Amino acid sequence: MTPPPATTAPRAGDLRTEGLSYEVAGRALVDAVDLSAAPGETVGVVGPNGSGKTTLLRCVYGTLHPTAGRALLDGDDLHALSAKARARRLATVPQDGQAAFELTVRQVVAMGRSPHKRFWEADTAADEDLVTAALARVGVADLADRVFPSLSGGERQRALVARALVQEPTLVVLDEPTNHLDIRYQLEILSFVRGLGTTNLLALHDLNLAAYYCDRLYVLDAGRVVASGTPEKVLTAELLATVYGVTAEVDVHPKTGAPTVVYLPPPAS
Known part of the structure; x- marks a missing residue:
């Protein structure tokens, strides 16, 4: 699904971040991230450990305040809203429900x-x-x-x-919603989220799940967006080698039509 152009009037569930950054002790954990999720779209944020996925999501849903930039929902600055007003429009599903x-x-x-x-x-x-x-x-x-x-x-x-x-809500933000779940529950949760009808922003580790369930992906590395677009565009062997440091083959699954990533072991030393 292609997000609307910047000139399109905001609609219910239209999420945008503009130059969103978050720094700690002079180090940028999230660095000038521009991101969009159109109404009803499911957008995934992927990247290696420490790339800034969780920090980015926390800046969107309000537990962290960006040090620069802003997050907009239907044109309204989410951090200018009270916590209660924000919660009427945005819901969060954290990593661990304990x-x-x-x-x-x-x-x-x-x-x-x-x-x-x-x-x-x-x-x-x-x-x-x-x-x-x-x-x-x-x-x-x-x-x-x-x-x-x-x-x-x-x-x-x-x-x-x-x-x-x-x-x-019109927007649901989910931080690793499949973390520590067996494969049945992973599939059930993500299938259910896709059917909510809300705009969904998810951080995911599993690239094959991200490829199948997300309309578009943003790849973070050291807090910056290094690639974005449809899973077919983003998930390439070259990107996986550069960002994740792994050798992989990416093919199109014959039944789902989604990219499928197969990781290859490193060569014997």
């Missing part, structure tokens, strides 16, 4: 309604219906009364996606 507090799955998912409510305002029947529908949609309705920390990794991630759903 939690020490003893809340049930239903209570965790219901927390997604808090941006739309006054402090200590009780849930309405409409809120409860949204929570019930979200639990069913992600396939964890039967776990609603379980204590959240008792869930498996895949179950926790699905519950956190349900929490994001009840926020009713």
Whole structure:
């Protein structure tokens, strides 16, 4: 999917970063990143460890404030919004859903309604219906009364996606949503995210998953964008050698039509 040109009027879920940077002690962890995700598009951020993926996402969803540049959602500077106003429009699914507090799955998912409510305002029947529908949609309705920390990794991630759903956002930011999950849950989570209808920004390690589930990719290296475009354009043997330092073959899968990366072992010394 091609993002709209810069002259197109912003629409619901239109994300852009302009020269976004984040520095610590004079070192740029994110360096002048320009990125876009059109309404309904799923955009992946990939790159080796330490390339700045998580820092970039944190600058977008608000836990870090950029030292330069800005992140815009439908033309509004996300960092100029209050945390509550931002949470009405943007939901986050973190890397690891572990939690020490003893809340049930239903209570965790219901927390997604808090941006739309006054402090200590009780849930309405409409809120409860949204929570019930979200639990069913992600396939964890039967776990609603379980204590959240008792869930498996895949179950926790699905519950956190349900929490994001009840926020009713236009943008969902997911930081390594398949981290530590077995392949079944990886496929389920990413398939579900693709079907949400929201704009989705994901950081991913697995390039084959990124190639199959993302409309476009941004490749980060040392905090800078070194390539962007469709998976077919971006994932080349040359780029993998340069950015990841690996030898690989990239072919088109005969059934999915997506690029498939096969890593080759280094030559024997």
